[in-house]
Amino acid sequence: MSMSTLRGAFTQRILELAKEDKSIFTLATDSRGSVTLGDYAKQLPEQFVECGIAEQDAVGIAAGLADAGLRPFVCGPACFFSMRSAEQVKVDVAYSHMNVKIIGVSGGVSYGALGSTHHSTQDIALMRAIPSLEVFLPSDAVQMRCLTDYLAASNEPAFVRVGRGAVEDIYAPGTSFTVGKAVKLAEGKDAAIIAAGETVCRALKAAQMLKNESINVSVYDMFTIKPLDCEAISEAAETGFVLTVEEHSIYGGLGGAVAEYLSQNKPTRMKILGLPDEKYYTGTSNEVFAHYGLDENGIARALKAGLNA
Amino acid sequence: MTVNELKQTANQIRADAVTMIHDAATGHTGGAMSAADILTALYCRILNVYPDDPKNPDRDRFFLSKGHSCEGYYAVLAHRGFFDKKELATFSRAGSRIIGHPNNQVPGVEVCTGALGHGLPVAVGAALGAKRTGKGYRVYCLMGDGEQAEGSVWEAAMAGANYRLDNLFAMVDRNGLQISGSTEDVMALEDFKAKWQAFGWDVCEVDGNDMEALVNYFEGEHAKDKPHMLIAHTIKGKGLPFAENKAEWHHKVPSDEQLTEAYRALDVKGASFK
Numbered sequence: 001m002s003m004s005t006l007r008g009a010f011t012q013r014i015l016e017l018a019k020e021d022k023s024i025f026t027l028a029t030d031s032r033g034s035v036t037l038g039d040y041a042k043q044l045p046e047q048f049v050e051c052g053i054a055e056q057d058a059v060g061i062a063a064g065l066a067d068a069g070l071r072p073f074v075c076g077p078a079c080f081f082s083m084r085s086a087e088q089v090k091v092d093v094a095y096s097h098m099n100v101k102i103i104g105v106s107g108g109v110s111y112g113a114l115g116s117t118h119h120s121t122q123d124i125a126l127m128r129a130i131p132s133l134e135v136f137l138p139s140d141a142v143q144m145r146c147l148t149d150y151l152a153a154s155n156e157p158a159f160v161r162v163g164r165g166a167v168e169d170i171y172a173p174g175t176s177f178t179v180g181k182a183v184k185l186a187e188g189k190d191a192a193i194i195a196a197g198e199t200v201c202r203a204l205k206a207a208q209m210l211k212n213e214s215i216n217v218s219v220y221d222m223f224t225i226k227p228l229d230c231e232a233i234s235e236a237a238e239t240g241f242v243l244t245v246e247e248h249s250i251y252g253g254l255g256g257a258v259a260e261y262l263s264q265n266k267p268t269r270m271k272i273l274g275l276p277d278e279k280y281y282t283g284t285s286n287e288v289f290a291h292y293g294l295d296e297n298g299i300a301r302a303l304k305a306g307l308n309a
Numbered sequence: 310m311t312v313n314e315l316k317q318t319a320n321q322i323r324a325d326a327v328t329m330i331h332d333a334a335t336g337h338t339g340g341a342m343s344a345a346d347i348l349t350a351l352y353c354r355i356l357n358v359y360p361d362d363p364k365n366p367d368r369d370r371f372f373l374s375k376g377h378s379c380e381g382y383y384a385v386l387a388h389r390g391f392f393d394k395k396e397l398a399t400f401s402r403a404g405s406r407i408i409g410h411p412n413n414q415v416p417g418v419e420v421c422t423g424a425l426g427h428g429l430p431v432a433v434g435a436a437l438g439a440k441r442t443g444k445g446y447r448v449y450c451l452m453g454d455g456e457q458a459e460g461s462v463w464e465a466a467m468a469g470a471n472y473r474l475d476n477l478f479a480m481v482d483r484n485g486l487q488i489s490g491s492t493e494d495v496m497a498l499e500d501f502k503a504k505w506q507a508f509g510w511d512v513c514e515v516d517g518n519d520m521e522a523l524v525n526y527f528e529g530e531h532a533k534d535k536p537h538m539l540i541a542h543t544i545k546g547k548g549l550p551f552a553e554n555k556a557e558w559h560h561k562v563p564s565d566e567q568l569t570e571a572y573r574a575l576d577v578k579g580a581s582f583k
Binding site: 051063 | 366370413419420421422423424426427429430431432433434435436437438439441442444448460461464465467468471
């Protein structure tokens, strides 16, 4: 299984697109290293803006560039863009409906042992509550590349969260995706797992483990947090039990979005697996996942517990 | 428009704004009055704007960062023909787009403002966009003095100087008062000019209620390779004898009698949109 980073997939694709479309700009907050925008900045200096360590300013500048008719992508750690500059995202971008894309890298607990100053585990809750802002949580590099094409062509403001480390490729190169449509990756009648971002590959592995125990579960990749694919959620609910899995607080993220839909339209037993409401255990990203049962073993365990409850 | 015509227009803008506030029983009287001369000078003489084609890519950009002073802004936009003056009568009414802070669903308004400290970063982006795309337009941004306590203002001050945005004209409506009292008592700004100079800006000071001084500043020569800051010394509530230099008029609403007194003091017959 090959591994790739989503940030690398983004920066490679956005460089290709920006060479063809001079209106594409990228902005960094002393983050060209963490985003991997170094090549872009060297090759297209006139389409690159260094904003310094100033996320509020960066998002405002991006809105101004959009007002000048350009297509800015603001890139930096998700933890800072979703909180420090949340008001700029709300007012300058979404409320003003400016064509700005926010690429939040090293999201979730990617920064592991750096602690919760650098974790972004409330970003989905915050961003998806902002009207007219699309929110995406892609699961692998192939999907990120396709999403980058969409973002470059779209006139809608959007927030995208990607992780830091390399993740296993889930999709074959060239696979296409549709905004608003989740991807069904496994078919099973006993239960359904809805995952997003770096939990998708782990959910798939958990489904394989469960299959060996004759428990057949469906797995959905809900990369499109907003617009949400309610048809897919409804289909998942047909199994009678839905487990959501996310690298995010158990409050207000993917699980919250699924629960909002199901509780009001198709009440279904479900379990929200995510990061608890506490000061987090720290370690590498994988160690944190394992500690909170967000790895394949924990996902399989939670699903069996839910089915037996 | 001549300076005398601009002065008369500014008073009509004041009368329209104070009428909107009176009729809606809500609004920010003090700041709308102090900024009326600046807005009138810009929209009626200085700005290259296209009321029939508000999104023309070559337009000058204006951002009202002190968004609470929106009444005069809407009035001057209507006066310039961006929308029908009659719509001013809907100010802050249910369902209106003429709401209590600038709303970019209104033709001529670039972005929604009202949360302080947002305008200058956006203006920096628009000015940088002009530089990078070879456009000749200018970018203007009017801030409040109380607003200067927002850290994001100074992030943008650094960026504007870093990118040598000499097409960027920032202004501060230095009326000296904010909602709780004097700016120097709430969060001292002085030595204010030195602060902006230290950030690398070309700084000028004028009487911001002196139309001739404003026009001379905007039409004069400006330093190259630096962004420009105009500290416009104004009187909060300017033109309304009962409101001048009184902090409580930040968002006080005039009575019927005060509205009549305002028209008399401004030497206008009444609101132009009625």
